[in-house]
Amino acid sequence: MITLLDGTRTYAEIQRSVGDSQPLGEVLQILTEERLLSRVGxxxxxxxxxxxxxxxxxxxxxxxxxxxxxxxxxxxxxxxxxQERVDRSTAVVCGVGGLGGWVALSLANAGVGTIRLCDFDRVEPSNLTRQTLFSVADVGASKVEAAGARLRAANPFVTVETFDRRVTSPADLADLVDGADIVINAIDLPTPNDTSTWVSEACWPDVPHILGTGYAYHIGVLGTTVLPGQTACWTCVRTETFADHGRDRMESLVGKREKAGAIGALCGLVGSILAWEAIRVLAGLPPALSGRWSEVDFWPLEIRSRPIPRRPDCPTCGKGRDGVPPSHRPDGPAPV
Ligand SMILES: [Zn+2]
Structure with missing residues (x-):
């Protein structure tokens, strides 16, 4: 009976072939429940x-x-x-270092039609253990140029645009995010929160964005996916997480953040999760990281998440707002 389920026969034809003694309906129900049937023959x-x-x-x-x-x-x-939806889409990867490189490579592998890369840095020997797009021969080269060549070699069907640029404000991102379907922030300097605020402002209210991500030592931060008008925005997220890590207790860790310990295997895990999230958004599948804040502790290999609801009184996305972030309003408060 199963060999007859090749998409070329009707239900009645299969039933005639196997005879009334075999319960076709029951078999189909089991196969459906086990997810072993495809609608395309x-x-x-x-x-x-x-x-x-x-x-x-x-x-x-x-x-x-x-x-x-x-x-x-x-x-x-x-x-x-x-796949055609993914083919037609445009993704922006801000920063092609430890996380952004893995994100960009996975997006290219998946066939995201246009990939825009932004970074100002040059490849250094200390990058090579974790930044997957670069090889020894690239040391000294522009990161976006070396990354662009690698992605084009990985998938000839994608277009890669490179922006050799340091990002220090939302204005630096205006042309990059214009017309994009997703923007992933993987710039960690001066801090992931600063750069996420710039990316959020550049994207609001038209472009979905993935923000607040990072990785150091054995901790990965999966941040959050913002679908403007549908999910908690970056202002909602920052209001919820601003008090995390008391400022005083952070002092002793400042020295460890400067050149944070990292290994390629863990960069790849965090970057691949972010790429998978971006592909979901581009394909029109429901995102997994919206409305939540997640951190992975790779030592016990556990993901800790907490919900981040949309705040009704949010100055950016709250009810009755015009969709313009507060720092863009003449009388608005500074972003959190
Ligand atoms: Zn909000």
Whole structure:
């Protein structure tokens, strides 16, 4: 019976072939519950709509995307349509160091159509143990140029745009985020909170963004995904988390933050989670990191999360607001 479920026969034809003694309905119910059925009968045939080269390149990923469709997790019926959505999208990766490099590589692998990279730095020998886009031959080169070459080599179907630029304000990001579908902040200097505030202001209220992420020693911060108008915004998040880590107790750790301990394996874990989150947003799948703040402790390998609700009185996204961040209003308070 199962060999007849190849998408070319109707229910009645299969029932006639196996005879009335075999309970087709029951078998289909079990297969459905076990998620072993796909709505598309001839998967490779549906993949071919992308063209032979892309269909072959994305084969395994298309099977995963199709599975999301089969489980009813998306608004589209086929994995090919989800892939086309990703193909048409534009992602901005701010900072291509320890986290941003892994994010950018995974987005390129997934086929995000246009990837914009922004960084001002040059590759140093001490980067190579954790910054996956660079090799020994790249030492001294512009990070965005070396990263761009690596991504183009990884996937010939994506376009990579590079911005050799230091970000010190929201204005520095205006042209990068224009028309983007997702912006991921992976700039950690002067602090992840400062740069996240700039990215949030540059993106608000049009562009989804992933902010507040970071990694040092054995702790990864997964930050949060902001879908403007739908989820808690960066101001909501900062209001909730501002009191974390008493200022006095942080003093003794300042010296450790300057050149934080890090290893490529853990950079890759945090960066890959962020890339997966970005791909979900670009494919129109529900995000996993919205409305919450999560930290991974890699020592016991545990993720700790807490909910971050939208605040009704939030000066940025609260009820009745005009969608303009407070620092952009002539009479508004400074951002938190
Ligand atoms: Zn808010």
């Amino acid at each position: 001839h998967l490779e045939g549906s993949f071919a709509k992308l063209g032979d080269e892309r269909a072959e390149f994305y084969d395994r990923q298309l099977r995963l995307l199709q599975d999301f469709c089969d489980q009813g997790l998306t608004d589209l019926p086929t994995g090919v349509q989800l």
